[in-house]
Amino acid sequence: MAKKPEEKVMLAEHVLEVRYVPSGSFLDVRGYVADYIRESGLFPHWKIDTNVVNFRDKPNKVEKEGAFAGFRNAGYLAYNPETRNYFVDRAGVFWRTLQKNEHYQIPPIERFGARTKVFLPSDVSFEEINSRVFHRLYTDTTREVLGGTEKDVQFIVELIDEGFDIRVSGGPIHEGEVKRYLSFESKEMDQTGLYVDLDFYRTKNVEHRDIPKLLRAAIDQTWQRVERLASVVGI
Numbered sequence: 001m002a003k004k005p006e007e008k009v010m011l012a013e014h015v016l017e018v019r020y021v022p023s024g025s026f027l028d029v030r031g032y033v034a035d036y037i038r039e040s041g042l043f044p045h046w047k048i049d050t051n052v053v054n055f056r057d058k059p060n061k062v063e064k065e066g067a068f069a070g071f072r073n074a075g076y077l078a079y080n081p082e083t084r085n086y087f088v089d090r091a092g093v094f095w096r097t098l099q100k101n102e103h104y105q106i107p108p109i110e111r112f113g114a115r116t117k118v119f120l121p122s123d124v125s126f127e128e129i130n131s132r133v134f135h136r137l138y139t140d141t142t143r144e145v146l147g148g149t150e151k152d153v154q155f156i157v158e159l160i161d162e163g164f165d166i167r168v169s170g171g172p173i174h175e176g177e178v179k180r181y182l183s184f185e186s187k188e189m190d191q192t193g194l195y196v197d198l199d200f201y202r203t204k205n206v207e208h209r210d211i212p213k214l215l216r217a218a219i220d221q222t223w224q225r226v227e228r229l230a231s232v233v234g235i
Helices: 024-028 030-039 085-099 126-137 140-146 208-233
Strands: 009-021 045-048 052-056 065-070 073-079 108-121 155-161 164-173 192-202
Touching: 009 085, 009 208, 024 030, 030 045, 030 052, 030 065, 030 085, 030 108, 065 085, 073 085, 085 208, 108 164, 108 208, 126 192, 164 208, 192 208
Parallel strands: none
Antiparallel strands: 009 073, 009 108, 045 052, 052 065, 065 073, 108 192, 155 164, 164 192
């Protein structure tokens, strides 16, 4: 992600997924949807699979961004975008464009989801990051109850906030370990660091017109939490 000189490096992978009532009629218009999205100028390449059309920026794989539309869900993904607004803006354009097609009406929505995986690389050793995560997120009572010395600390917390269900997980990362969790490559992945996975979702009272607004709110909250965690852990 692009940054100012004083900003931290944060590698991010974003996914928007909107699930809706399954619709068999989608299978009859897959080709139309594929051509419609390509002709809109959003993506130059597509591949039709059994129940979904996948869109991408490169002929054989997603390099920076892709999308999908299927009989039960649709969404957009971005790998390490240059700015924090890029994902929200492009995902919103894709969703609004898909809504405007004249051959496939998107069924009622069952679930909105926005998931972001973030890696904050560091020059600090894994052991030091691990110690900071434990001491700043847990208490002395935790150590007394569990016993022993913390070797590899992970955290998982499920929250409800501002109308979202939220699952936050993560922990310290060994050198090169984050390559197992992210779908793109970067030289910073060879470093140690802090990994955070944030999944925002809503399953009730979601209308088609709400998606861009919900996505903006979820991503704003995502970055607020990542910044706070980075500050507390000292990454």
